[in-house]
Amino acid sequence: GESVGLHLPTLSVQEGDNSIINCAYSNSASDYFIWYKQESGKGPQFIIDIRSNMDKRQGQRVTVLLNKTVKHLSLQIAATQPGDSAVYFCAEISNTGFQKLVFGTGTRLLVSP
Amino acid sequence: GAVVSQHPSRVICKSGTSVKIECRSLDFQATTMFWYRQFPKQSLMLMATSNEGSKATYEQGVEKDKFLINHASLTLSTLTVTSAHPEDSSFYICSARDGGRGPVGYTFGSGTRLTVV
Numbered sequence: 177g178e179s180v181g182l183h184l185p186t187l188s189v190q191e192g193d194n195s196i197i198n199c200a201y202s203n204s205a206s207d208y209f210i211w212y213k214q215e216s217g218k219g220p221q222f223i224i225d226i227r228s229n230m231d232k233r234q235g236q237r238v239t240v241l242l243n244k245t246v247k248h249l250s251l252q253i254a255a256t257q258p259g260d261s262a263v264y265f266c267a268e269i270s271n272t273g274f275q276k277l278v279f280g281t282g283t284r285l286l287v288s289p
Numbered sequence: 290g291a292v293v294s295q296h297p298s299r300v301i302c303k304s305g306t307s308v309k310i311e312c313r314s315l316d317f318q319a320t321t322m323f324w325y326r327q328f329p330k331q332s333l334m335l336m337a338t339s340n341e342g343s344k345a346t347y348e349q350g351v352e353k354d355k356f357l358i359n360h361a362s363l364t365l366s367t368l369t370v371t372s373a374h375p376e377d378s379s380f381y382i383c384s385a386r387d388g389g390r391g392p393v394g395y396t397f398g399s400g401t402r403l404t405v406v
Contacts, residue, residue: 219397
């Protein structure tokens with residue numbers, strides 16, 4: 177596989193706080209970057225994506241920032257809720273061949289009431 | 290919305306036996322499907338890319354003779370773990386790609402928890 181098999185770091189926040197989850201990606205030629213949310217025992221769920229020619233995109237309560245200079249991606253969640261507790265992964269889509277979706281290391285978000 | 294059904298959700302098998310996992314796109318045609326493996330507290334690792342009607346493309350380090358992939362139709366891909374061993378115990382997840390929907394077109398199944406005893 178291509179992703180790094182590291183154990184997940186954890187981010188603990190209080191309900192109502194803003195959360196920032198970071199990710200470093202590997203392929204500077206990737207076309208798209210996506211954030212996924214994964215709850216225990218389930219498959220990943222799409223949150224938001226950003227194209228490589230953009231540096232910011234906003235959704236409902238979420239914002240993704242892309243810094244291509246340092247190959248860094250972040251997900252900001254506003255007014256974090258207990259239901260946001262999950263593991264969050266960044267992923268990148270290669271711009272060649274089968275357009276593989278490759279995952280980065282994830283972050284476990286724990287939201288306390 | 291796009292739905293991908295993965296079956297079974299859980300399976301326990303004895304060492305040395307084979308297990309087949311199915312991945313179906315229910316409301317769209319998927320020319321490409323991906324198979325991932327996820328160990329506890331780790332990320333999803335891409336195992337192989339499956340294209341309808343052709344041989345799968347395996348990632349480096351993944352044994353193609355052990356993890357047999359068949360993509361016989363535009364809505365079905367199967368992963369067979371052959372001669373399973375305890376170290377193959379993991380969470381296997383498929384993803385089907387709807388090519389017409391861009392980055393949102395990757396839909397995941399709910400995963401299969403494989404335990405080899």
